[in-house]
Amino acid sequence: MAQHIYxxxxxDLQPSGSQTEGMIRYNGITDLSDQICGTLMVAKPHTASAIxxxxxxxxxxxxxxxxxxxxxxxxxxRHDLKPGDFALIPACAEHQEVNDGDVxxxxxxxxxxxxxxxVNLPEGWGSSSN
Numbered sequence: 001m002a003q004h005i006y007x008x009x010x011x012d013l014q015p016s017g018s019q020t021e022g023m024i025r026y027n028g029i030t031d032l033s034d035q036i037c038g039t040l041m042v043a044k045p046h047t048a049s050a051i052x053x054x055x056x057x058x059x060x061x062x063x064x065x066x067x068x069x070x071x072x073x074x075x076x077x078r079h080d081l082k083p084g085d086f087a088l089i090p091a092c093a094e095h096q097e098v099n100d101g102d103v104x105x106x107x108x109x110x111x112x113x114x115x116x117x118x119v120n121l122p123e124g125w126g127s128s129s130n
Contacts, residue, residue, distance in 0.1 A: 006032055013040060020120070022047025023097060028108075030115050039109045039116050043068055043099035051075075051096045051124055055117035059089040059109060066105030069098040074125040081107070094121065094128055 006029065013026040022044040029038040043049070043066070061070070063081040070079040070087055072095045079087060089095055091112075099105040111117070121127045 020047075020049045022099075023049045025116070025118070027116065032114075034114050035112065037111050037113060037116050039111070041097065041105075041107045041109055043097055043105040043107075045099055045102050045104065047099050049097040050120040050122070051094060051127075052118055052120045053092050053094050053128055054089065054111060055113075055119055056091045057111040057113040057117050058091050059111050061087040061089065062108045062110075063087075064106040064108055066099065066103050067101050068105035068107065069100065071096040071098055092128065094125060 008028050013028065015024050016027040024042045024044070026040040026042075027037075028040055031037070061081065063083050063085045065083050067080065067082050070081065070089065071077065072079065072093060074094075075096070081087060097107075109116070119128070
């Protein structure tokens with residue numbers, strides 16, 4: 001099997017996937033590998049994502065800019081991220097991304113799957129059937 005390098009230019013990124021107002025997700029590398037995909041998340045100031053999980057995909061977050069928070073533990077645990085920090089969100093772990101600050105938060109996200117899974121939980125914490 002031939003090995004080809006694939007590049008997605010930053011200028012070509014378009015909003016994609018499940019969106020929450022103020023949280024913009026962009027597919028960088030998706031549907032090209034059975035093992036991993038990469039996306040970009042921009043959280044506008046004073047916004048929070050829906051409570052959600054990523055199905056069977058483990059997720060790694062790398063904080064590029066801004067100071068954001070991953071909320072977990074039924075909304076009781078806050079994991080603050082600053083530029084240069086990494087976080088691991090295990091498969092099916094319910095969480096929420098929060099930007100309480102005055103500037104955009106930018107995170108690079110890698111997931112263990114071909115396409116990014118985002119399962120929003122409109123009923124809130126603990127409403128996941130997983």
